[in-house]
Amino acid sequence: MNIGKIQLQLAAFAKERDWDQFHSPKNLSMALAGESGELLEIFQWLTQGGSERSALSEEQLQSATDELADILIYALRLADRLDINLETAIVEKIKKNAARYTIEVARGNAEKR
Amino acid sequence: MNIGKIQLQLAAFAKERDWDQFHSPKNLSMALAGESGELLEIFQWLTQGGSERSALSEEQLQSATDELADILIYALRLADRLDINLETAIVEKIKKNAARYTIEVARGNAEKR
Amino acid sequence: MNIGKIQLQLAAFAKERDWDQFHSPKNLSMALAGESGELLEIFQWLTQGGSERSALSEEQLQSATDELADILIYALRLADRLDINLETAIVEKIKKNAARYTIEVARGNAEKR
Amino acid sequence: MNIGKIQLQLAAFAKERDWDQFHSPKNLSMALAGESGELLEIFQWLTQGGSERSALSEEQLQSATDELADILIYALRLADRLDINLETAIVEKIKKNAARYTIEVARGNAEKR
Numbered sequence: 498m499n500i501g502k503i504q505l506q507l508a509a510f511a512k513e514r515d516w517d518q519f520h521s522p523k524n525l526s527m528a529l530a531g532e533s534g535e536l537l538e539i540f541q542w543l544t545q546g547g548s549e550r551s552a553l554s555e556e557q558l559q560s561a562t563d564e565l566a567d568i569l570i571y572a573l574r575l576a577d578r579l580d581i582n583l584e585t586a587i588v589e590k591i592k593k594n595a596a597r598y599t600i601e602v603a604r605g606n607a608e609k610r
Numbered sequence: 611m612n613i614g615k616i617q618l619q620l621a622a623f624a625k626e627r628d629w630d631q632f633h634s635p636k637n638l639s640m641a642l643a644g645e646s647g648e649l650l651e652i653f654q655w656l657t658q659g660g661s662e663r664s665a666l667s668e669e670q671l672q673s674a675t676d677e678l679a680d681i682l683i684y685a686l687r688l689a690d691r692l693d694i695n696l697e698t699a700i701v702e703k704i705k706k707n708a709a710r711y712t713i714e715v716a717r718g719n720a721e722k723r
Numbered sequence: 724m725n726i727g728k729i730q731l732q733l734a735a736f737a738k739e740r741d742w743d744q745f746h747s748p749k750n751l752s753m754a755l756a757g758e759s760g761e762l763l764e765i766f767q768w769l770t771q772g773g774s775e776r777s778a779l780s781e782e783q784l785q786s787a788t789d790e791l792a793d794i795l796i797y798a799l800r801l802a803d804r805l806d807i808n809l810e811t812a813i814v815e816k817i818k819k820n821a822a823r824y825t826i827e828v829a830r831g832n833a834e835k836r
Numbered sequence: 837m838n839i840g841k842i843q844l845q846l847a848a849f850a851k852e853r854d855w856d857q858f859h860s861p862k863n864l865s866m867a868l869a870g871e872s873g874e875l876l877e878i879f880q881w882l883t884q885g886g887s888e889r890s891a892l893s894e895e896q897l898q899s900a901t902d903e904l905a906d907i908l909i910y911a912l913r914l915a916d917r918l919d920i921n922l923e924t925a926i927v928e929k930i931k932k933n934a935a936r937y938t939i940e941v942a943r944g945n946a947e948k949r
Contacts, residue, residue: 498613498697506704514711515718519768522674523653523661523866527767529681530650530869533643534760540636541753542745542946545883548636550692561635562694565685566703568642569696572681579663581675583682584611590679591619598627605628607881632881640880643756647873650763654866655833655858657771720768724923726837732930740937741944748900749879749887755907756876759869766862774862776918787861788920792929794868794911795922798904805889807901809908810837816905817845826852833858 500584504577507570522578529571536564613697617690620683635691642684649677726810730803733796748804755797762790839923843916846909861917868910875903 511517539560540548550558576583597610624630652673653661663671689696710723737743765786766774776784802809823836850856878899879887889897915922936949 498611498700500611503700503704510704510708513713514716514720516716516720518718519720521658521661522663523656523658524767526646526649526653526661527763527866527869530643530646530866530873531760531764531767533639533646533681534757534763534869536639537643537753537760538757538948540639541750541757543636545634545636548634548639550635553692558692558694561688561692562699563703563706565689565694565696566699568646568681568685569700570703572678572685575674576678579666579671579674581671581678583678586675586679587611587616587682590676590683591616591623593676595623600626603627603629605631607627607629607632609877637880640753640756640876643753643760644873644877644880647756647870647876650866650873651835651870654863654870722764724837724839724926729926729930736930736934739939740942740946742942742946744944745946747884747887748889749882749884752872752875752879752887756869756872759865759872759907762865763869766865769862771860771862774860774865776861779918784918784920787914787918788925789929789932791911791915791920791922792925794907795926796929798907798911801900802904805892805897805900807897807904809904812901812905813837813842813908816902816909817842817849819902821849824853829853829855831854831857833853833855 500573504573507574508577511574520574520578522575525571525575525578529568529575532564532567532571536561536568539564613686617686620687621690624687633687633691635688638684638688638691642681642688645677645680645684649674649681652677726799730799733800734803737800746800746804748801751797751801751804755794755801758790758793758797762787762794765790839912843912846913847916850913859913859917861914864910864914864917868907868914871903871906871910875900875907878903 511520539557543552546552553561573583575581576586624633652670656665659665666674686696688694689699737746765783769778772778779787799809801807802812850859878896882891885891892900912922914920915925
């Protein structure tokens with residue numbers, strides 16, 4: 498995925514609609530959390546097994562796809578507005594997680610530390 | 611960003627820790643929304659101007675970077691578990707949005723449709 | 724507000740529909756967060772001034788009222804399922820907050836501690 | 837629970853700390869959603885059975901109690917700022933739900949309508 502290219506597209510999309518005024522980092526964090534809430538609603542009454550791909554209806558899978566896309570779009574837009582390099586951020590975070598959740602300690606135990 | 615490569619890394623990370631049992635789509639949607647909530651907490655008492663990069667402290671910017679990375683990590687992991695092609699999903703969603711929010715109708719108006 | 728009475732009503736509502744199977748604390752926390760996401764969506768593109776009652780449309784105010792009611796309903800239901808006394812919990816939390824955010828330290832500063 | 841009395845207490849608490857400037861409905865909706873995210877984090881890796889009171893540790897139950905109290909506090913504060921009568925709102929919402937989810941149609945099926 499060419500993140501920079503998608504971010505340019507999203508920036509142009511917002512500019513053409515005069516939406517930059519709405520896209521403060523604060524507002525984008527709200528939009529992202531709003532979409533995460535919609536994602537939750539797809540899964541909230543399902544069992545864990547019932548939330549697996551093989552158990553979802555076409556419609557549920559399409560909804561999950563749409564919500565994930567919305568979440569990514571707002572995340573890319575927010576990273577662009579804050580001038581955060583997402584790829585570096587992810588690589589750094591995976592390193593931090595590997596140090597925090599060592600295999601010995603974290604095996605079979607997903608508790609937050 | 612090579613999404614597939616990161617997804618493989620995240621899958622190996624989970625497998626080594628025997629975390630696949632925790633990573634149902636339902637649970638991952640909760641983790642993603644939990645991180646979105648932490649992102650909100652950075653911005654909740656700031657003005658819109660105060661949420662712009664130039665107004666944030668180093669610490670606030672680092673927190674936002676960490677939370678965005680966590681959100682992306684869970685989104686990539688969830689897409690992997692549901693076998694959703696995120697890049698296609700984003701391209702499709704941008705097309706849908708362009709049709710729903712035409713420039714004429716949406717100029718200066720970010721209301722949901 | 725007679726919390727106990729409303730909780731009994733909600734419990735009967737769920738029982739009549741055979742919904743107890745869906746109302747695990749885990750699922751109720753998802754439903755509550757989903758409704759909080761819908762509340763966010765009402766305010767996400769508004770300025771702070773634009774989110775005040777005097778600036779909201781009838782429709783926006785009605786939506787906020789509905790979402791707040793949904794949030795309360797799920798919170799009461801969850802407290803009932805976990806046998807948590809909400810009134811005591813609130814009184815205790817206000818005391819904790821008063822100790823954590825003393826007037827001297829917190830005046831004009833809403834930073835989390 | 838005397839909602840009005842708690843709302844007065846919360847209003848005084850904010851006023852003493854000069855926090856009214858932070859408590860716009862927009863910001864309160866973010867704080868409420870942030871706390872809902874923290875509630876999710878308690879339950880995210882648990883099974884449904886593992887989220888029941890009998891299966892929670894003392895610490896998990898205390899965390900859930902604290903988060904529920906925070907959610908209620910922000911909900912009461914937001915209702916106060918928007919001059920929404922929460923008790924009426926809940927009664928109305930339960931009526932709407934009874935009409936939308938009739939026993940015949942909704943029995944054993946929690947799908948959103």
